[in-house]
Amino acid sequence: MDAVPSTPGKFKTERAYYQRLLLQRWIHNHRLFVSVLIGFAFLAVVLLLSPHPSSSLTSSRRHLSTYGHAPWGGPAWEKHVRASASPRVRPSSSRRSISVLVTGAGGFVGSHASLALKRRGDGVLGLDNFNDYYDTSLKRARQALLERAGVFVVEGDINDPDLLRKLFDVVPFTHVLHLAAQAGVRYALRDPASYVRSNVAGLVAVLEAARSATPQPAIVWASSSSVYGLNSKVPFSESDRTDRPASLYAATKKAGEEIAHAYNHIYGLSITGLRFFTVYGPWGRPDMAYFFFTKDILRGKPISVYEGPDHTTVARDFTYIDDIVRGCLAALDTAQKSTGTGGKKRGPAQLRTYNLGNTTPVPVGDLVAILERLLKVKAIRKVMKMPRNGDVQFTHANISLAQRELGYRPTTDLHTGLKKFVRWYLDYYSRSSSLGKKISGIGGLSS
Numbered sequence: 001m002d003a004v005p006s007t008p009g010k011f012k013t014e015r016a017y018y019q020r021l022l023l024q025r026w027i028h029n030h031r032l033f034v035s036v037l038i039g040f041a042f043l044a045v046v047l048l049l050s051p052h053p054s055s056s057l058t059s060s061r062r063h064l065s066t067y068g069h070a071p072w073g074g075p076a077w078e079k080h081v082r083a084s085a086s087p088r089v090r091p092s093s094s095r096r097s098i099s100v101l102v103t104g105a106g107g108f109v110g111s112h113a114s115l116a117l118k119r120r121g122d123g124v125l126g127l128d129n130f131n132d133y134y135d136t137s138l139k140r141a142r143q144a145l146l147e148r149a150g151v152f153v154v155e156g157d158i159n160d161p162d163l164l165r166k167l168f169d170v171v172p173f174t175h176v177l178h179l180a181a182q183a184g185v186r187y188a189l190r191d192p193a194s195y196v197r198s199n200v201a202g203l204v205a206v207l208e209a210a211r212s213a214t215p216q217p218a219i220v221w222a223s224s225s226s227v228y229g230l231n232s233k234v235p236f237s238e239s240d241r242t243d244r245p246a247s248l249y250a251a252t253k254k255a256g257e258e259i260a261h262a263y264n265h266i267y268g269l270s271i272t273g274l275r276f277f278t279v280y281g282p283w284g285r286p287d288m289a290y291f292f293f294t295k296d297i298l299r300g301k302p303i304s305v306y307e308g309p310d311h312t313t314v315a316r317d318f319t320y321i322d323d324i325v326r327g328c329l330a331a332l333d334t335a336q337k338s339t340g341t342g343g344k345k346r347g348p349a350q351l352r353t354y355n356l357g358n359t360t361p362v363p364v365g366d367l368v369a370i371l372e373r374l375l376k377v378k379a380i381r382k383v384m385k386m387p388r389n390g391d392v393q394f395t396h397a398n399i400s401l402a403q404r405e406l407g408y409r410p411t412t413d414l415h416t417g418l419k420k421f422v423r424w425y426l427d428y429y430s431r432s433s434s435l436g437k438k439i440s441g442i443g444g445l446s447s
């Protein structure tokens with residue numbers, strides 16, 4: 001009881017004094033612990049104030065992507081990138097192996113082309129943002145196949161300049177096969193900005209990275225048959241006019257061809273644009289008519305079959321994926337070196353454009369008839385006027401230039417190609433929806 005002070009004020013003062021004493025004693029007894037605590041606090045402040053890792057290209061830390069993708073960077077990641085991009089040494093081969101950055105490697109043409117390159121011994125590094133324009137599980141299944149074949153697909157965006165710079169910093173790519181794009185003609189009505197982002201800004205980002213890389217790689221990229229737009233002269237030749245696009249998609253691909261011209265002219269980049277004609281086949285794109293027709297026919301759902309004015313046919317020069325891949329590889333193999341160094345042009349560089357088609361246009365009605373025979377199911381056809389939303393009535397490629405200069409010779413007719421597609425489709429979708437089961441037993445993208 002004696003220790004209790006007589007007034008509340010006095011009690012407060014003495015209590016404060018007593019607490020201070022206690023604290024001093026506690027600090028004295030825990031000197032070591034307190035020093036460690038101060039050390040940690042100091043370290044935390046230093047880390048907080050240090051610059052973001054992405055500001056240094058040589059940093060070995062992991063980079064946090066600002067594009068919502070997986071982090072990249074670090075010694076293990078770089079090792080993986082280098083291993084994937086390194087060609088297999090083949091001293092007996094007459095062809096020099098190349099090292100290719102394939103953008104859009106999780107996509108339809110990108111995955112097939114990556115695998116074909118890897119198979120013949122070239123170094124391949126994939127890049128893909130795995131966006132959800134269509135079923136991402138299909139893209140992931142393609143990625144799993146590529147990984148099994150030794151192709152690493154970096155998850156990232158072509159609009160991320162830090163990532164592109166880093167890739168060119170780590171690997172002296174000889175070529176870029178630029179296939180990443182916002183595809184589809186009709187989707188442009190719903191999301192026009194995505195076409196500008198991928199097909200215009202994205203292409204510029206890739207060319208910017210390539211022009212300042214040492215060595216400058218040669219570029220082969222995907223343009224489109226849609227650049228022929230409202231032309232009525234058939235077959236379409238590379239020298240025909242391409243200034244009347246019928247869709248925003250076509251307009252962005254045409255813009256890409258002009259952008260390619262400028263980068264070739266200013267920086268000496270060797271650039272080849274390939275105008276693909278309605279590519280189809282196994283592991284294809286679910287947004288394309290042959291793919292969703294198959295799905296709807298099997299489900300007993302009606303399909304819209306377009307026709308032109310006065311019941312004229314709508315037709316496409318459908319081109320099988322393996323033929324397109326051969327065209328891509330031939331374009332890479334015949335590409336001359338870029339002529340710039342340190343971002344400066346040293347002389348004129350190669351600039352080429354080729355049609356990659358099949359040369360046999362098929363009416364959409366005939367496509368449906370082939371699918372009916374292969375699926376052994378009658379389609380519920382709703383024949384309707386082709387909507388004015390970007391489609392053109394027909395396409396037909398003149399491929400004599402590609403034949404002459406690339407040795408390009410398509411060998412697969414629509415019936416044969418669709419047969420391979422249907423076989424793949426039934427196999428893929430009859431399996432369990434689990435990704436692991438989907439890829440087991442299929443054995444590769446080849447068709």
Ligand SMILES: O=C(O)[C@H]1O[C@H](OP(=O)(O)OP(=O)(O)OC[C@H]2O[C@@H](n3ccc(=O)[nH]c3=O)[C@H](O)[C@@H]2O)[C@H](O)[C@@H](O)[C@@H]1O
Binds near residue numbers: 278304305315386
């Ligand atoms: O070659 C090209 O440049 C383009 O080929 C395709 O575009 P498209 O030929 O329109 O392919 P689909 O969308 O699969 O259409 C194929 C045909 O089916 C017709 N169709 C489409 C949809 C539909 O519901 N009904 C229908 O009859 C179209 O009018 C077209 O004639 C791709 O989707 C583009 O990304 C590519 O760039």
